[in-house]
Amino acid sequence: MRKKTLELSVGLFMLAGFISLAVLALNVSGLNLAQEKGSYTIYASFENIGGLTARSKVTVAGVTIGRVVNISLDKDSFSGIVEMSINKDYNTFTTDTAAAILTAGLLGEKYIGLVSGADEEFLQDGGRIDDTQSALVLEDLIGQFLFNKVNE
Amino acid sequence: MIAWIRSLGRSGLGTLQVLGRSGTFVVQSLCGVPKLNKALPLLNQQLYAVGVLSLPIIIVSGLFIGMVLSLQGYTILVDYGSEQAVGQMLALSLVRELGPVVTALLFAGRAGSSLTAEIGLMKATEQITSLEMIGVDPLRYIIAPRLLAGFISLPMLTLIFNVVGIGGGYLVAVDWLGVYDGSFWSNMQNATDFKNDVMNGIIKSIAFAFTVSWIAVFQGYDLVPTSEGIGRATTKTVVYSSLAVLGLDFILTAVMFGDF
Numbered sequence: 001m002r003k004k005t006l007e008l009s010v011g012l013f014m015l016a017g018f019i020s021l022a023v024l025a026l027n028v029s030g031l032n033l034a035q036e037k038g039s040y041t042i043y044a045s046f047e048n049i050g051g052l053t054a055r056s057k058v059t060v061a062g063v064t065i066g067r068v069v070n071i072s073l074d075k076d077s078f079s080g081i082v083e084m085s086i087n088k089d090y091n092t093f094t095t096d097t098a099a100a101i102l103t104a105g106l107l108g109e110k111y112i113g114l115v116s117g118a119d120e121e122f123l124q125d126g127g128r129i130d131d132t133q134s135a136l137v138l139e140d141l142i143g144q145f146l147f148n149k150v151n152e
Numbered sequence: 153m154i155a156w157i158r159s160l161g162r163s164g165l166g167t168l169q170v171l172g173r174s175g176t177f178v179v180q181s182l183c184g185v186p187k188l189n190k191a192l193p194l195l196n197q198q199l200y201a202v203g204v205l206s207l208p209i210i211i212v213s214g215l216f217i218g219m220v221l222s223l224q225g226y227t228i229l230v231d232y233g234s235e236q237a238v239g240q241m242l243a244l245s246l247v248r249e250l251g252p253v254v255t256a257l258l259f260a261g262r263a264g265s266s267l268t269a270e271i272g273l274m275k276a277t278e279q280i281t282s283l284e285m286i287g288v289d290p291l292r293y294i295i296a297p298r299l300l301a302g303f304i305s306l307p308m309l310t311l312i313f314n315v316v317g318i319g320g321g322y323l324v325a326v327d328w329l330g331v332y333d334g335s336f337w338s339n340m341q342n343a344t345d346f347k348n349d350v351m352n353g354i355i356k357s358i359a360f361a362f363t364v365s366w367i368a369v370f371q372g373y374d375l376v377p378t379s380e381g382i383g384r385a386t387t388k389t390v391v392y393s394s395l396a397v398l399g400l401d402f403i404l405t406a407v408m409f410g411d412f
Contacts, residue, residue, distance in 0.1 A: 003193075010199045013207065017308030020315040024350050028243050028318060030341025055345070 038088035039066065040125040044099045049080040050110055050135025052101055057111040058084050065090045068112065084112065094119035100133035110135060174370040181291040181299060194297040202263045202298070203305030207312070209262055210255060214313040217250060218242065218320030226329050235331050239340035242321040247344060247353045248409070251314040253401050256360035259306050260393035264368035267298055268389040271372030272382040280373075295369055302365025303358070310357035352408045359400060364393040 049071060058066040066086035074081050086093075096117030101110055114129075123129070225241045274280050274294065283290045318340075325331040344350065368389045375385035 006200050007196055009204045010196050013199070013204045013305070014308065017311050020308075020311035021354075023315050024247065024311060025346055027337070028247065028314075028340055029344040029346040029350050 039085045040088055040091065041069070042084050042086060042093075042123055042125075042127045042129060043081055044084065044112075044129035044132050045074060045077070045079040045081050046099075046101060046132050046134045047079055048134040048137060049082060050101055050103075050137055052080075052082065052110040052112070052135065056109065058086060058114065059111055060090070060114045060116070065114075082112070091122065092116075093123045095121045095123055095127070096131060097123060097129055098131040098133065099129045101135035103136065170374070173374065174366070177291070177295075177370055177373065178299065178366055181295040191297070194293070195300055198297045198301035199305060202267070202301040203308060206259060206262045206305070206309060209258055210309045210313050211316050213254065213258060214251075214316035215320040217254060218246065218317030218322075219324045221245060221250075221317070222321035222324040223329075226325060226331070235325075235329070236335035236339050238321070238325045238331055239336040240343035242325070243318060243340040243344045244349065246314050246317045246321075247349050249401070249405070251310050251317065252353050252356040252360055253397060255310040255313045255357065256306060256364055256397045257394055259302075259309060259361075260364045260368070260390055260397065263302065263305075264364050264389050264393055265386045267302070267365070267368040268372040268375075268386050269382055271295070271298070271369060272375045272377070272385055275373065275375065276377040276379070276382060278377075295373060298369050299365050302368070303361045306361030306364065307354055307357045310353070314353070348408075352404075355408075356401065356404050359404060360397050363396045363400060367393045367396065 052068060052071065054068055054070060056068040057064045058068065066084055068082055069085045070083040072081050072083075073079075093114065094117040096119040098115045098117065100113050100115075102113045103110055117131075221242050222238055225238045226235055229235045229237050229241070271280075271294065280290045280294065283293060322336065326333050326336055371385045371389045371392070375381045
């Protein structure tokens with residue numbers, strides 16, 4: 001009897017440990033295995049990506065539909081290439097879709113906002129967005145402002 | 153002057169000898185392949201003593217640490233109007249740092265000291281020598297189950313500590329202070345990465361588990377078999393393992409999260 005309760009409590013302890021791992025994975029870190037499968041990749045090149053990082057959100061009208069997977073530099077044009085993974089349910093972006101790097105709040109995180117265009121054709125897996133708007137860099141803005149003041 | 157240099161050399165050699173002894177000790181006790189049907193009951197018993205009996209202190213301190221973190225974070229963040237970030241702060245600080253470290257410190261105090269005292273008393277009352285006399289290897293029969301139980305239970309306790317802490321923080325932030333439920337979780341999930349944060353926390357706690365149980369069991373096995381020796385070894389266990397955990401934590405954090 002004594003041995004049974006001992007084994008039972010050890011079993012419950014181990015079970016609690018594994019359940020905690022599952023809670024940490026699913027509830028705290030938001031690990032979602034199903035979402036990774038149904039997605040396709042599109043690229044966009046920006047003159048300046050500002051503070052955009054991998055895992056940043058990709059949104060349309062404020063709704064998150066994917067995320068940034070990878071950021072690299074194009075050696076020829078010296079522009080930043082952003083690789084985005086988009087949920088497969090949203091595959092009706094036209095080829096003239098515009099992408100902009102936006103900021104949440106005044107000092108918040110950077111994310112990508114997409115605005116669909118009016119073209120007939122849709123972006124395919126591996127497609128590329130040409131109409132892009134770079135991140136707002138505060139230093140450039142202040143510089144421009146000062147320059148205009150001086151010119152006045 | 154020469155005497156001073158000699159004493160330095162002597163203490164260096166002594167330290168090296170202890171290190172070597174403890175190294176061969178841990179390798180010898182873990183290398184023997186045990187028969188599973190005989191080893192499992194022994195391991196079970198130690199898992200109960202080391203893991204299950206540590207649960208109350210881990211759960212209670214996890215709950216309070218989560219609650220305090222939440223309360224402190226809220227009072228600071230509310231000034232900037234970003235009290236939803238409490239979830240993010242809570243999860244990251246618990247999963248990355250406080251969970252593994254605090255659990256390891258509590259484990260050293262609760263389970264490590266009792267392991268040392270238990271093995272020390274066995275040695276002082278010559279139970280270990282008697283085992284050797286009747287042909288049972290004490291390293292495999294006494295030491296190995298305790299070491300393994302330590303390795304297994306500390307990561308488990310850390311996971312439980314993290315979850316309980318986040319639960320406590322949720323209680324304070326959402327139910328008491330009125331942070332919005334949805335942004336609490338979504339901020340947390342956006343900020344926490346499974347591989348970088350949760351897995352690194354687990355790796356940390358496995359390293360701590362190895363360190364703490366090694367120190368505890370070796371101090372018990374290597375002590376001077378008197379009542380005074382047992383007292384001194386128990387203190388040493390707690391002091392050494394706390395220092396080792398904190399030092400190791402800095403190194404691991406620098407390797408895992410530092411940018412170089």
